[in-house]
Amino acid sequence: MKEFTMKYAHTNIAARDWKALAAFYCTVFNCRIKQPERSYSGEWLDRGTGLSEARLEGAHLLLPGFDDNGPTLEIFTYAEMVETADSMANHRGYTHIAFEVDDVRTVYDKALKEGGIPLGKVTEKPVPGIGTLIFVYFKDPEGNIIEILSWNRE
Template sequence: MMKYVHTNLIAKDWRKLSDFYKTVFGCKPIGPQRDLRGQWLGDMTGIKDAHIEGEHLLLPGVSDNGPTLEIFSYPEIIDSDKAVNACGFAHIAFEVDDIENIMNLVAQEGGSVLGQVVSNDYGDFGIGTFVYVKDPEGNLIELQRWER
């Protein structure tokens, strides 16, 4: 068996970031909040005295079995710049009905807009409209709308 389970975001303030995704994208918390520590966690992460806190959020448009967005915080985190063209995971994407409204909500909730709203005709697939935004901690999010 193989199943995609979750995407993890490490947050400076997991509660604040989790609230952002709940408010802007309608994500729902599932399962208990996590407060994990112990030798097993240090062995798994390679971080001495590792301690993580956070929760899993059910993403909009998926079943109750996930996948989820896992938002965790460590007491000590490494800060890094994130860019659309950086190597590794770049962004998560949400299809929305009203890009302008969600862009405004992102900004209202502490995020920011990265680029301009653009549209492109993909032939039989439809016309896609896109923009990149950042959550309050700088993680990249692609907003998209399709006209078919």
Template sequence: MFRYVHTNIIAKDHEKLIAFYKKVFHCKSIGETRDLRGEWLDKMTGISNAHIVGEHLCLPGYEEDHPTIEIFSYDEMETANVPQINRCGIAHLAFEVDDVEETLRNLLKEGGSQIGEVVKADYDDGRKAIFVYATDCEGNIIELQSWK
């Protein structure tokens, strides 16, 4: 079997970031909190005395268990580079929303920030879309999109 399971974000403050994703993107708790440590975790991460805390949140629009966004904090973390939309690697998480401008206002109110302008795009097949790049309250890049 193959299926997509989760995306992991390492947060400076997992509780604050979890609250942000619940409030802004309607992610839901599914009872999968984590407080992990032990030899198996040290071996898997390559970090001595690793300790992870956090929670899995069900993404909006999906069943109660998958896929999830996994928001964790380690006791000791490395400083990240400033996320940039054109940096190699995973660039952003995308959420389809009913109203891009309203969701952006909520995101900004909860401590996120806007990267570029809200844009409207017409596709050759007749579909229309509204897009904007923003960041969550810890600087991770988010794309908001709405289709008609």
């Protein structure tokens, strides 16, 4: 059997306002927009997504800790959006993205100041043989769940 080269490419967030949500991630997590910004429509997009008359705009964000060729966070706004129920950490399927940070409390405070929505409380948990995990879950301004975490290593 032939071996195939694979690598993780991106995660997408469908946003009500891609520019405002991208600004949140750039401000809080030091992401950067990877040019060019995107504006897509046409039969090829409908065929690939399974939608009809899809139109979208958005951008890929370069993630902290990776170079310009690393995985991205793709944030798009579709001309027609379908609303869904608010997600919670225990919903089936994809539930959150996570960022490892130096100081959970400082980044959490910054996220809330920039429009983040609290879910949990900053929590510390000793993990034998590894160190102490410090983490918290919250939502971005559009309700997508984010975990931030750090480790105090033993």
